[in-house]
Amino acid sequence: MSVAKLRIYRGDSDGGQEVEYEVPVEEGTVVLDAIHFVQANYDGDLAVRWNCKAGKCGSCSAEINGMPKLTCKTRLDTLPLDKPITVHPLKTFPIIKDLVTDVSWNYEVRKKIPPFKYPEDTDWKMQQVDVERSQEFRKCIECYLCQDVCHVLRNHNKKNEFFGPRMMIKIAELEMHPLDIEDRKEMLREAAGIGYCNITKCCTDVCPESIHITDNAIIPLKERVADTYFDPLQWIIAKVKGS
Amino acid sequence: MANGTAQNSITLRTDAWWISPLITAIVLGSFGIYSTWRAFSNVDFLVQPYLSPFYSPYILASWWPFSPALLILWAPLGFRATCYYYRKAYYRSFFLAPPGCAVKPLAKEGSYTGESKFPFIIQNIHRYFFYAAGVVLFFLWVDAFHALWFADGFGIGLGTIILFVNVLLLSMYSLSCHSFRHLVGGKLDVFSKCPTRFRLWEKVSGWNENHMLWAWVSLFSVALADLYIFLLAKGIITDVRFI
Numbered sequence: 001m002s003v004a005k006l007r008i009y010r011g012d013s014d015g016g017q018e019v020e021y022e023v024p025v026e027e028g029t030v031v032l033d034a035i036h037f038v039q040a041n042y043d044g045d046l047a048v049r050w051n052c053k054a055g056k057c058g059s060c061s062a063e064i065n066g067m068p069k070l071t072c073k074t075r076l077d078t079l080p081l082d083k084p085i086t087v088h089p090l091k092t093f094p095i096i097k098d099l100v101t102d103v104s105w106n107y108e109v110r111k112k113i114p115p116f117k118y119p120e121d122t123d124w125k126m127q128q129v130d131v132e133r134s135q136e137f138r139k140c141i142e143c144y145l146c147q148d149v150c151h152v153l154r155n156h157n158k159k160n161e162f163f164g165p166r167m168m169i170k171i172a173e174l175e176m177h178p179l180d181i182e183d184r185k186e187m188l189r190e191a192a193g194i195g196y197c198n199i200t201k202c203c204t205d206v207c208p209e210s211i212h213i214t215d216n217a218i219i220p221l222k223e224r225v226a227d228t229y230f231d232p233l234q235w236i237i238a239k240v241k242g243s
Numbered sequence: 244m245a246n247g248t249a250q251n252s253i254t255l256r257t258d259a260w261w262i263s264p265l266i267t268a269i270v271l272g273s274f275g276i277y278s279t280w281r282a283f284s285n286v287d288f289l290v291q292p293y294l295s296p297f298y299s300p301y302i303l304a305s306w307w308p309f310s311p312a313l314l315i316l317w318a319p320l321g322f323r324a325t326c327y328y329y330r331k332a333y334y335r336s337f338f339l340a341p342p343g344c345a346v347k348p349l350a351k352e353g354s355y356t357g358e359s360k361f362p363f364i365i366q367n368i369h370r371y372f373f374y375a376a377g378v379v380l381f382f383l384w385v386d387a388f389h390a391l392w393f394a395d396g397f398g399i400g401l402g403t404i405i406l407f408v409n410v411l412l413l414s415m416y417s418l419s420c421h422s423f424r425h426l427v428g429g430k431l432d433v434f435s436k437c438p439t440r441f442r443l444w445e446k447v448s449g450w451n452e453n454h455m456l457w458a459w460v461s462l463f464s465v466a467l468a469d470l471y472i473f474l475l476a477k478g479i480i481t482d483v484r485f486i
Contacts, residue, residue: 066255066345086255091345127435151341151348156355178433195359199330202344215421215451219327222367223425230367 001026004076005084006034008046012097019043020084025076031087032060032071035099047098055208058143062099063088068145068206071099090148103144109163112191116174117182130178136216137173139209140166146203146213152196162193165203165213172217175224185228188221197222253347260343268336271329274466278316281469285310287476288469292390293402295469296409300382315379322376325369327421328458370422380417383410393484401483405471409464416457419450 002025007018021042023034032050039046051057053072060071065079065086079085093101146165152158163171171188174180188194203213211217227234254260281288281297288295302311323329334340339349348355358366387410390403417423428444431437450457474480 063255063345065257067258068345080257083257086257088255129434129441130432149344152355152357154345155341155348156350156352158355176432178435180432193359195364196355196357198334198340198357198363199327200334200341200344201331202341205344219421220425220429223370223422224430226367226370226422227430231370 002081004034004079004081006031006038007084007086008035008038008099009086009088010043010046010098011095013095016095016098018086023076025081027077029076030072031062031064031069031074031076031085034076035071035087047096047100049100056141058141058208061090061143061145061148063091063148068148070143070145070208073208090144092148092150092154093144103147105159106142106144106147106164106166109159109167110170112163112187113167113170113174114182114184114187116177116180118179119181122179124179126178133176133216134173136211137169139211140169141209142166143208145206145208149202149206150197151200151202152193158193158196162196163191165197165218167192168194168197168221169211169213169217172221175221185225189225189229194218194221194225254343254345256343256345260346264336264339264342267332271333271336274462277466278469281473282312282316283310285312287473288312290402290472290475290482291394292392293400293406293472293475293482294386294389295472296383296386296406296413296465297469299379299386318372318375318379321372322369322417323458323462325366325372326458327369328455330366369420370426373417373420373422376417380410380413383413386410397486398484399486401485402471402475404485405464405468409461409468412457412461412464415450416454416461418447419454419457421451421454424448424451 003022004025006021006023008021010016010019021038023037032048032053035046035048039048048060048062048071050060050072052059055070055073058070061068062071063069063086064071064074066088068090071087076085087099089095089099090101090103093103093105096102144166147153150164152162153164171184171192174182175184184192197218199214199219201214203218204211204215207213278297281295288298289301294301297312297316300315302314304311304314307314335342340355341348356363358364383406387403387406390406391397391399393400424444424447427447428434428437428440431440431444434441434444471480475482
C-alpha cells in the first residue's frame with residue numbers, strides 16, 4: 001500500500017496555513033476518504049462539508065492541487081503522488097473553517113432570478129423535444145465549482161455585478177422552457193451582468209455533471225441578448241412579425 | 244480577492260497549465276504575422292487558375308491604392324476575432340484573462356469589464372461578421388470551381404484539391420458557428436412548432452460541438468492554400484496535374 005502526503009489548509013477568516021498529513025492509498029481511495037482518514041487518525045476537528053459521497057449532493061467542493069473539484073470524485077491514483085497534494089477551500093467564497101466556506105451568496109443571488117411564469121390558460125402538455133434542452137441544466141448539483149473557478153467572481157470579485165455561471169444555467173433553464181413567458185433579457189444584461197463573461201469556459205471544464213455551461217447556456221443567452229439589444233435586423237424582423 | 248486567507252499565489256495548480264495558452268499564442272501569432280505580410284504584399288497571389296484565398300474575391304478598384312486583400316479581409320478577420328471559440332483562445336493566450344482556469348489573471352482586481360464595455364462589447368455583433376464572411380465564402384467556392392478550368396481545358400491539379408479542401412473546411416467552420424446555431428433555431432423555445440428549424444438546429448448543434456476543431460483546421464488550410472499559390476507564383480514549386 002502506498003502513502004500520499006496531503007497538505008490541507010487549516011484556518012479560518014483570521015488566517016491559516018497548510019498542514020501536512022500522510023494517508024494510505026488503496027485502489028479507489030478518493031480525496032474525501034483521505035480527509036476522513038485525517039479526521040479519524042490525526043485531527044478530529046478538521047472541518048469539511050460533505051453529505052452523499054456519491055457526486056450528487058455538491059457539498060464536498062474544494063481545490064485539489066489548485067483545481068476546483070469534488071473531493072468525493074477525485075481518486076488519489078489520478079493525482080501525482082510523488083509530490084504533496086494540496087487541498088484548499090473554495091477561494092471565491094469567505095472561509096468559515098478549514099475546508100468549509102460560506103456559499104450563501106449564491107442563494108441570495110438565486111432569489112433575484114424571476115421564477116417560472118406561465119400563461120393562465122396553460123394546459124401543461126409539452127413535447128419532449130421542447131423540454132430536452134432545459135433538462136440538461138437541471139442536472140446541476142449546485143456544487144458551485146463553476147462559481148468558484150469563474151475569474152469574474154474569483155479574481156475580480158464582481159459579485160455585485162455578475163451572477164456567475166451557475167445562475168446563467170438557471171436562467172437558461174427558465175428562458176428556454178416552452179411554457180415560460182417571463183422575459184429575463186434586461187435582467188441578463190443589467191443585474192446578471194452576462195457581458196462580464198468572456199467565454200473562457202473554465203466553468204464548463206470543472207462541472208462534475210458535464211453540463212455544457214458555456215456552449216448550451218451562456219452563449220445562447222448572449223445571443224438572445226444580442227437579438228434584443230445589438231441587432232437592428234432582428235428588431236425589423238420582430239416589428240414585421242408584430243412580436 | 245474574496246477568500247484572502249486561503250490563496251495568495253498566482254495559482255496552486257501543479258500541472259502544466261501554461262502549455263496550452265503558450266502554443267495558442269505562438270500559432271495564432273504566427274498566423275497573424277504571415278497573413279498580415281501576405282495581405283499587404285499585393286504580389287504572388289494569382290497563378291491561373293488558382294487565386295489565393297487572401298485575395299478572394301479579387302477586387303480591382305482604381306480608387307484603392309493599397310492591396311485589394313485589405314478590401315475583403317476585414318470580413319473573415321472580424322468573423323474569427325469575434326468568434327466564440329477564438330475569444331476563449333485569445334483572452335487566455337494574449338490577454339491572460341485568465342491564462343488558465345484557477346490561475347490569476349493579468350488585470351488588477353476590479354478593473355475587469357469583460358464584454359460589457361467598449362471595446363469588447365463589439366463581440367455582440369458576431370452574427371454580422373458571419374453574414375459578411377458568408378459572402379466571402381461564396382466567392383471562395385466560385386474560386387474552387389474556377390480552379391477546375393486550366394488554359395487547356397478541364398483539369399484537376401494539386402492546387403484544385405487544396406482550394407476545395409480549404410473551402411470545405413471554411414464552410415464547416417462557418418456552419419458550426421454559435422451565432423448561426425442560434426439564428427437557425429436556437430432562439431426558439433418551442434421546437435415542436437417548427438420541425439424544420441429544429442432539424443437544422445440539431446444538425447448545426449452537432450457541427451458546433453467541433454467548432455474549435457473547424458476553427459483550427461480551417462485556419463491552417465487557408466494559410467497553406469495561400470502558401471501553395473505563393474510558392475507556385477515564385478516558381479519554387481510546380482503544380483501537380485492529376486487530370
